[in-house]
Amino acid sequence: MWHFISEQISQSIGDDFICDDIREVKGGDTHQNYKISDGHKRFFIKLNGDDGLPYFDAETVGLNHLRDTQLFRVPNVICSGIIENTSYLVLEHIVLQHGDxxxxxxxxxxxxxxxxxxxxxxxxxxxxxxxxxxxxxxxxxxxxxxxxxxxxxxxxxxxxxxxxxxxxxxxxxxxxxxxxxxxxxxxxxxxxxxxxxxxxxxxxxxxxxxxxxxxxxxxxxxxxxxxxxxxxxxxxxxxxxxxxxxxxxxxxxxxxxxxxxxxxxxxxxxxxxxxxxxxxxxxxxx
Structure with missing residues (x-):
């Protein structure tokens, strides 16, 4: 699965990406979340069952509309799809800090x-x-x-x-x-x-x-x-x-x-x- 997702990321960004570091991110009640990296580039991944793609499609639409306001930093959507009965959404990884x-x-x-x-x-x-x-x-x-x-x-x-x-x-x-x-x-x-x-x-x-x-x-x-x-x-x-x-x-x-x-x-x-x-x-x- 991770090899397939890496290939989809590579196609979307127009550059080679092969993940060699996969770390689960705790938190959230809807999806399984992961941070993946090849040592240089990092992405945030959401996984769900094979019926989860509508969640990710809706999220993509919402994120795009928030981004279009040009008022906030919003993670870019890299790609999404289904592989091995698992739906996935790949997002730009943004390092978050507490606000002052x-x-x-x-x-x-x-x-x-x-x-x-x-x-x-x-x-x-x-x-x-x-x-x-x-x-x-x-x-x-x-x-x-x-x-x-x-x-x-x-x-x-x-x-x-x-x-x-x-x-x-x-x-x-x-x-x-x-x-x-x-x-x-x-x-x-x-x-x-x-x-x-x-x-x-x-x-x-x-x-x-x-x-x-x-x-x-x-x-x-x-x-x-x-x-x-x-x-x-x-x-x-x-x-x-x-x-x-x-x-x-x-x-x-x-x-x-x-x-x-x-x-x-x-x-x-x-x-x-x-x-x-x-x-x-x-x-x-x-």
Whole structure:
């Protein structure tokens, strides 16, 4: 397998590459990750089963759109495919470091600039993709409240119901989300879609983004995700606010935006997140 992948890399970069150093990279819940090298050139490899290529195709599209903004360092996609019942994605290897205060401030500034790139009148995306292992439907909608209630919350609740792990009325939950977001009319911003600390890094103080769940939606959803599991440093929010301040209603909407990611974790990891999601859903009716 590694010999075949080396050949594909060689064809893609137009130079000989034969990996002689293969090291597994721990972390991540969706794929097996490796760093490979020939002593001079290094690449980051993701592996999955033979049904995993759609994940990598969607990731490639998202990375390319983030790169096209020319706002962030984004790993280049080298090649992808299937060999021996294993799908693979080869990415540029970028050495990541922790960001200092100025680096995080710059990430906030640049994210706000990306959110300001208003190129769509509707919410969604031209194709469905994934958030982690979970399918993410992106059917176009004119109204944000309908899109988020149906394509995000309702869809994940239906997936949980199919596993016998949904204890709430899906229809009632969807209606509650629509009511909460009714009257909120954001522009359709280009979103990372899964913006937490594990999908952000810095290379020579330059912000690096990866593993997107790309679509066009309310910019507040990206910010809400940054506050969910491990809040970004204060300088990030200072940079964002200095560039494009959030509406005061964000604090009111933040919890329902975070609910999407809690539901996704309930699908992937089970009871603790399911209980948290149930409590958040019950709070919508109060």
């Amino acid at each position: 205060e100025q680096s995080w401030y710059q990430l906030g500034v640049q994210l706000a600039h990306m959110h300001q790139q208003h190129t769509q009148e509707m919410f969604g995306w031209q194709e469905d993709n994934f958030i982690g292992r979970t399918p993410q439907p992106n059917h176009w909608h004119k109204r944000w409240d309908v899109f988020f209630a149906e394509e995000r919350i309702g869809f994940l609740l239906q997936l949980l119901a199919e596993k016998g792990e949904c204890s709430v009325s899906i229809e009632r939950a969807v209606d509650s989300v629509k009511q909460l977001l009714y009257g909120h009319h954001p522009i359709a911003s280009m979103l990372h879609g899964d913006l937490w600390s594990g999908n952000v890094g810095f290379h020579q103080r330059t912000p690096v983004l990866f593993d997107p769940a790309f679509y066009f939606g309310d910019r507040e959803t990206d910010i809400a995700m940054t506050e969910l599991f491990s809040r970004f440093p204060p300088s990030f929010y200072d940079g964002y606010e200095a560039t494009w301040p959030l509406n005061e209603g964000y604090a009111y909407r933040k919890q329902v935006y975070q609910l999407y990611h809690i539901l996704n974790h309930a699908l992937m990891f089970g009871s603790h997140y399911r209980d948290t999601a149930t409590s958040m859903l019950m709070a919508l009716d109060q």
